[in-house]
Amino acid sequence: MAKSSDDVWILGASMTKFGRYPGRDVVDLGSEAALAALSDGDVKIHDMQVMAVGNLAEAGGMVGQRIQKQIGQTGIPVYNVANACATGATAVRTVYMAIKSGEADMGLAVGVEVMGKAGLLGSAGRSKEGPNVYEPSGRYGAVMSPEGILGTGVMPGVFAQAGMEYAYENDGVTFEQFAKVAEKNHAHSVLNPLAQYQKAFSLEEIKAAEMVAYPNTLLMCCPTGDGAAAVVLVSGEKLASLSDEQRKRAVKISASVLTSDPWTERGQVQPDVNTLTRNAADAAYEKAGVSPQDLDLVELHDCFATAELLHYDNLRLCEPGGAGDFIDSGAPRRDGRTPVNVSGGLISKGHPLGATGVANLYEVATHLRGEAGDRQVPEAKVGLTHVIGLGSACAVHILEKAAS
Amino acid sequence: MSTTVPIVDYLELGDEPRLVAKSCSSCGALYFDRRNACARCGGTDFDRRPLAGQGKVRTFTIVQRAAPGVKVPYVSAVVDLDGGGSVKSNLVDVEPAPEQVTLGMPVRLVTYSVGTDDQGTEAVAFGFAPA
Numbered sequence: 001m002a003k004s005s006d007d008v009w010i011l012g013a014s015m016t017k018f019g020r021y022p023g024r025d026v027v028d029l030g031s032e033a034a035l036a037a038l039s040d041g042d043v044k045i046h047d048m049q050v051m052a053v054g055n056l057a058e059a060g061g062m063v064g065q066r067i068q069k070q071i072g073q074t075g076i077p078v079y080n081v082a083n084a085c086a087t088g089a090t091a092v093r094t095v096y097m098a099i100k101s102g103e104a105d106m107g108l109a110v111g112v113e114v115m116g117k118a119g120l121l122g123s124a125g126r127s128k129e130g131p132n133v134y135e136p137s138g139r140y141g142a143v144m145s146p147e148g149i150l151g152t153g154v155m156p157g158v159f160a161q162a163g164m165e166y167a168y169e170n171d172g173v174t175f176e177q178f179a180k181v182a183e184k185n186h187a188h189s190v191l192n193p194l195a196q197y198q199k200a201f202s203l204e205e206i207k208a209a210e211m212v213a214y215p216n217t218l219l220m221c222c223p224t225g226d227g228a229a230a231v232v233l234v235s236g237e238k239l240a241s242l243s244d245e246q247r248k249r250a251v252k253i254s255a256s257v258l259t260s261d262p263w264t265e266r267g268q269v270q271p272d273v274n275t276l277t278r279n280a281a282d283a284a285y286e287k288a289g290v291s292p293q294d295l296d297l298v299e300l301h302d303c304f305a306t307a308e309l310l311h312y313d314n315l316r317l318c319e320p321g322g323a324g325d326f327i328d329s330g331a332p333r334r335d336g337r338t339p340v341n342v343s344g345g346l347i348s349k350g351h352p353l354g355a356t357g358v359a360n361l362y363e364v365a366t367h368l369r370g371e372a373g374d375r376q377v378p379e380a381k382v383g384l385t386h387v388i389g390l391g392s393a394c395a396v397h398i399l400e401k402a403a404s
Numbered sequence: 405m406s407t408t409v410p411i412v413d414y415l416e417l418g419d420e421p422r423l424v425a426k427s428c429s430s431c432g433a434l435y436f437d438r439r440n441a442c443a444r445c446g447g448t449d450f451d452r453r454p455l456a457g458q459g460k461v462r463t464f465t466i467v468q469r470a471a472p473g474v475k476v477p478y479v480s481a482v483v484d485l486d487g488g489g490s491v492k493s494n495l496v497d498v499e500p501a502p503e504q505v506t507l508g509m510p511v512r513l514v515t516y517s518v519g520t521d522d523q524g525t526e527a528v529a530f531g532f533a534p535a
């Protein structure tokens with residue numbers, strides 16, 4: 001098969017089922033995913049020359065080295081990374097860069113998170129012991145937490161406002177269209193045994209569910225959960241020396257892009273989730289020499305239903321301003337023109353923060369290998385993954401099936 | 405004697421309360437928080453720039469579920485101010501229902517008390533009411 005020696009390939013991939021694992025920690029779940037990815041690639045930890053591990057909740061806790069103690073302490077460099085919801089993808093890209101630089105020809109990236117039932121709502125931080133005396137503090141000179149007084153900065157509301165801004169700019173995007181995104185992803189998850197939830201809901205049920213932050217109801221928000229995913233990456237040159245079976249299942253990383261927010265005017269008061277996604281997508285398409293029309297499937301960051309709708313436009317899957325029509329047309333459904341989140345997406349597959357960006361690579365790679373079982377997108381050859389972490393960090397990867 | 409303090413330092417109290425941004429002396433970019441340098445052009449000098457008290461709702465959400473200590477429901481909005489600058493705050497004097505809030509609706513700055521501390525100092529917040 002034709003391959004440039006400086007391409008980087010996915011050799012092995014795995015994910016745990018997402019869900020709740022009381023009594024298991026990040027080391028248990030991360031190790032399980034890591035061992036499964038090594039086994040999937042038919043390689044050993046001793047073949048790895050670099051390792052990167054993404055985790056948020058214990059970002060200062062040397063999670064990578066703790067996983068090594070379970071799967072093999074070989075003395076290789078370990079990078080522990082944190083980048084909000086782009087953490088897992090950042091771990092992948094860290095290994096990718098190490099291989100690109102020529103420092104390593106094989107490496108392991110792991111993403112893992114144990115969230116328990118922690119909510120995404122944060123805390124107002126207004127209750128404290130002792131006398132209450134207003135003292136301006138912080139970079140805004142605030143005398144109290146502004147959450148709920150000067151608007152909201154918590155995720156459900158931020159992504160709701162991002163969706164409503166899209167509605168403002170593109171007349172005609174409705175509550176119903178946002179809800180359709182969730183209906184689609186819940187329906188997709190029924191076929192994915194690794195999804196945290198595998199339950200379909202009607203559009204009416206989704207619209208009638210408890211409102212969290214208009215227009216996102218509870219069934220339009222991703223759950224919290226636990227899980228891990230891992231990939232083994234290999235250089236093109238090294239891959240050429242491996243077995244036929246390994247080469248046949250390898251998936252090419254045609255583009256790996258990470259962006260942060262460029263300055264935008266309103267981005268100073270409300271996170272701008274669009275510009276950095278557009279920048280990442282455009283750079284990835286150019287690098288891969290692939291156009292949005294070439295994509296057979298997309299796993300994008302649907303932390304909330306409103307977010308998925310925006311990203312149809314940001315990732316150029318639809319006409320500019322046409323995200324509402326795109327969902328109405330059925331294009332992003334599993335049997336549509338550009339299937340989006342056939343895994344069930346974050347909304348139903350789940351969103352253990354650090355694992356998410358690796359798990360979406362697992363999903364796309366599994367389809368490109370033709371191993372996705374009941375949810376297989378037929379004849380899938382090219383796919384795209386996207387994650388965004390508020391703050392912000394955005395990663396886009398384009399994957400291609402090996403030309404046999 | 406009762407004194408007042410603004411909830412954040414970019415709210416200026418007085419007879420006509422107003423929002424005051426830091427404006428980059430080189431490129432005019434506006435910021436509400438303390439900045440070491442301009443995130444757009446790198447300039448390190450800033451001027452104070454009072455902003456208009458009128459604007460239009462660019463986007464909103466109605467928050468129904470929040471952390472303990474945050475009163476729900478409320479309307480959070482980003483308002484584009486006439487003459488430049490965008491700011492996030494609550495919409496007040498409006499029923500928190502999707503039919504009651506319109507994208508693009510004109511609003512005006514208002515202030516109100518949000519609490520009193522143990523020394524009798526009153527904290528004053530700002531919001532936006534239908535114009």
Ligand SMILES: [Zn+2]
Pocket residue numbers: 428429430431432433442443444445446447
């Ligand atoms: Zn500037």
